[in-house]
Amino acid sequence: MSPPLISARHLGKRYAGRAVVQDVSFELAAGETLVLLGPSGCGKTTLLKLLNRLLEPDTGTIEVLGQDVRTLAPEKLRRGMGYVIQQVGLLPHYTVAENVAVVPRLLGHAPAAIAERTHELLNRLHLPPARFAGQYPHQLSGGQQQRVGLARALAADPPIILLDEPFGALDPVTRTAIRRDFRELEELLRKTVVLVTHDVVEAFELADRILLLDAGQVQQLGTPHELLFRPANDFVRRFFAHERLALQLRTLRLADLEPFLPGPAPAALPLTMSVQQALEYLTDSVEGPATADAASPTAPAPAGRAALAGLTLPHLMAAFGRALQHEEAAWKL
Numbered sequence: 001m002s003p004p005l006i007s008a009r010h011l012g013k014r015y016a017g018r019a020v021v022q023d024v025s026f027e028l029a030a031g032e033t034l035v036l037l038g039p040s041g042c043g044k045t046t047l048l049k050l051l052n053r054l055l056e057p058d059t060g061t062i063e064v065l066g067q068d069v070r071t072l073a074p075e076k077l078r079r080g081m082g083y084v085i086q087q088v089g090l091l092p093h094y095t096v097a098e099n100v101a102v103v104p105r106l107l108g109h110a111p112a113a114i115a116e117r118t119h120e121l122l123n124r125l126h127l128p129p130a131r132f133a134g135q136y137p138h139q140l141s142g143g144q145q146q147r148v149g150l151a152r153a154l155a156a157d158p159p160i161i162l163l164d165e166p167f168g169a170l171d172p173v174t175r176t177a178i179r180r181d182f183r184e185l186e187e188l189l190r191k192t193v194v195l196v197t198h199d200v201v202e203a204f205e206l207a208d209r210i211l212l213l214d215a216g217q218v219q220q221l222g223t224p225h226e227l228l229f230r231p232a233n234d235f236v237r238r239f240f241a242h243e244r245l246a247l248q249l250r251t252l253r254l255a256d257l258e259p260f261l262p263g264p265a266p267a268a269l270p271l272t273m274s275v276q277q278a279l280e281y282l283t284d285s286v287e288g289p290a291t292a293d294a295a296s297p298t299a300p301a302p303a304g305r306a307a308l309a310g311l312t313l314p315h316l317m318a319a320f321g322r323a324l325q326h327e328e329a330a331w332k333l
């Protein structure tokens, strides 16, 4: 098996004698997304900053690709780790394109390669360069600034990306839209990502694994499924109680429901799709272009149509209920 990309062991950090990170250990494989989750003040940001040496731990070690980060110059370490913060931190007197190009320039990349990369990233992040490349940060909305911040972190193609509440300052609608783009950004799928949030739904949508902290201590480290259906203690159970349904819908997949459906799931829907995504897909096609399509038989069928043929909303919800019962029964065994 390949060694972990990041290995943190027994990390501890104190401020004025008060422990804010206590004996935290985790390993992260290349390509994994780890979400640091927990209530305000539990030590998430402190832990993130230990990874890129913006802070030094009092105890414990961090290795990146088997190398102790203390043996690397902080600047060199940080060049391999994109960093996005809530306040974005764009340079106000630089254009969007210049902001995105900062790190590749520092690294001495060729100007033509930088221009091409900037163009490509702005396009992928829905910021058409013809309109946005020459604009200044103050001319952009908060959501657009966030996208530029992400483009900047990705520009030099670092293997690791650290994100601290990257969508925190946005309104809920923009936040959901950017989160979707983020999830679908093919480039990020290859990256090893550590993301801080206190938003449990966000954590469940983005994480491969979640590290749930309280008062600097790990309460549980595991997949969203494990934290939701196999909580390690009462804190974990209570932390997810308010959002239970939203989290269950995002955690169970069509594959989990398939044994409880009247027939096989429609081939148009991937079995890895969450119940939430399947619900959105089905309701879109019910309320969406179905009537327009009926009026024009030559128009392409709406994406949901195939699903509707084999899977109805009541079937989906009934199977969801039974899959939940199954999860709970399995836990009590």
Ligand SMILES: Nc1ncnc2c1ncn2[C@@H]1O[C@H](COP(=O)(O)OP(=O)(O)OP(=O)(O)O)[C@@H](O)[C@H]1O
Residues within 6 Å of the ligand: 015, 016, 020, 038, 039, 040, 041, 042, 043, 044, 045, 046, 047, 198
């Ligand atoms: N420079 C500092 N000096 C003293 N105490 C600090 C300092 N930075 C952070 N703390 C304290 O350490 C604890 C953890 O802070 P941290 O910012 O890591 O929490 P967090 O989980 O990221 O919180 P939030 O979600 O509110 O951003 C908090 O109690 C905070 O007040």
